[in-house]
Amino acid sequence: xxxxxxxxxxxxxxxxxxxxxxxxxxxxxxxxxxxxxxxxxxxxxxxxxxxxxxxxxxxxxxxxxxxxxxxxxxxxxxxxxxxxxxxxxxxxxxxxxxxxxxxxxxxxxxxxxxxxxxxxxxxxxxxxxxxxxxxxxxxxxxxxxxxxxxxxxxxxxxxxxxxxxxxxxxxxxxxxxxxxxxxxxxxxxxxxxxxxxxxxxxxxxxxxxxxxxxxxxxxxxxxxxxxxxxxxxxxxxxxxxxxxxxxxxxxxxxxxxxxxxxxxxxxxxxxxxxxxxxxxxxxxxxxxxxxxxxxxxxxxxxxxxxxxxxxxxxxxxxxxxxxxxxxxxxxxxxxxxxxxxxxxxxxx
Ligand code: FES
Ligand SMILES: [Fe+2]
Numbered sequence: 228x229x230x231x232x233x234x235x236x237x238x239x240x241x242x243x244x245x246x247x248x249x250x251x252x253x254x255x256x257x258x259x260x261x262x263x264x265x266x267x268x269x270x271x272x273x274x275x276x277x278x279x280x281x282x283x284x285x286x287x288x289x290x291x292x293x294x295x296x297x298x299x300x301x302x303x304x305x306x307x308x309x310x311x312x313x314x315x316x317x318x319x320x321x322x323x324x325x326x327x328x329x330x331x332x333x334x335x336x337x338x339x340x341x342x343x344x345x346x347x348x349x350x351x352x353x354x355x356x357x358x359x360x361x362x363x364x365x366x367x368x369x370x371x372x373x374x375x376x377x378x379x380x381x382x383x384x385x386x387x388x389x390x391x392x393x394x395x396x397x398x399x400x401x402x403x404x405x406x407x408x409x410x411x412x413x414x415x416x417x418x419x420x421x422x423x424x425x426x427x428x429x430x431x432x433x434x435x436x437x438x439x440x441x442x443x444x445x446x447x448x449x450x451x452x453x454x455x456x457x458x459x460x461x462x463x464x465x466x467x468x469x470x471x472x473x474x475x476x477x478x479x480x481x482x483x484x485x486x487x488x489x490x491x492x493x494x495x496x497x498x499x500x501x502x503x504x505x506x507x508x509x510x511x512x513x514x515x516x517x518x519x520x521x522x523x524x525x526x527x528x529x530x531x532x533x534x535x536x537x538x539x540x541x542x543x544x545x546x547x548x549x550x551x552x553x554x555x556x557x558x559x560x561x562x563x564x565x566x567x568x569x570x571x572x573x574x575x
Pocket of ligand 1: 282284285301302303305306
């Protein structure tokens, strides 16, 4: 249904796997962004992603291809394609064919996840995927349980689109209805820095009554808050600070075809002594994972309304978000990153 006007051609980073799904020297087929891809972990431990079909005669490198010292060997005639997509050897000819090159996707492995960069205009990445456990002070000061293998949920085939899901970043009024919170969260702060969107909201009566410090500044404490970050349309993280501790939840939507997306949800729960043995970790993880299905039940049947009828207080925020998302569509130039902290953090 192209009638909804949704498409696949949006600049940004997109999750295509969890790290644990691509073991040493493993080769896996992927299909994202309307393309057939192959991912493999080389002998050097680095994950690489290419277009799937051999430039020689089109065999699938993901079905029978194997990792060799200098790249990925095709099962059909044994040509080897190097990490940059160049042909490095032909078994029955003394020299490689330098003309053909397999398309290579810029790939980052971070946050126990594999991301690829996509830009319809072919530009190099102009922002980085943040290190989600080091991106905010309250997360950086804690230790977390690894998300792999239990702290994740995968929805491979959803009838939705990143621009529907991203509106969660400004939709404070769904919390009472979908997540059954006692109150609507209070929007405390919102800012953008180039490709980064940041919202901070406070939950509960304390925030409703006292959102400001004595000096009139927005209260700086982090209890009962949620910070919502989006970097592009594909990658997000929520940092939630409740009485039980801090949890970081990444909800990443990757288009597969027009109107079909995969959703990767990853959950990191902060670690406390004995919390595995006494079941606290498992309980907190289950609580965190219980929230998303409510959103998904809406998203998978929802349409994108180009001109929504909004409540007065929603208008400015939704319009701002939609203006910001426009930068990721073809024909728009990226918003310059403002001064101040950059969404880019150290490489993992
Ligand atoms: S099709 Fe891959 S080597 Fe021939
Ligand atoms: Fe939600």
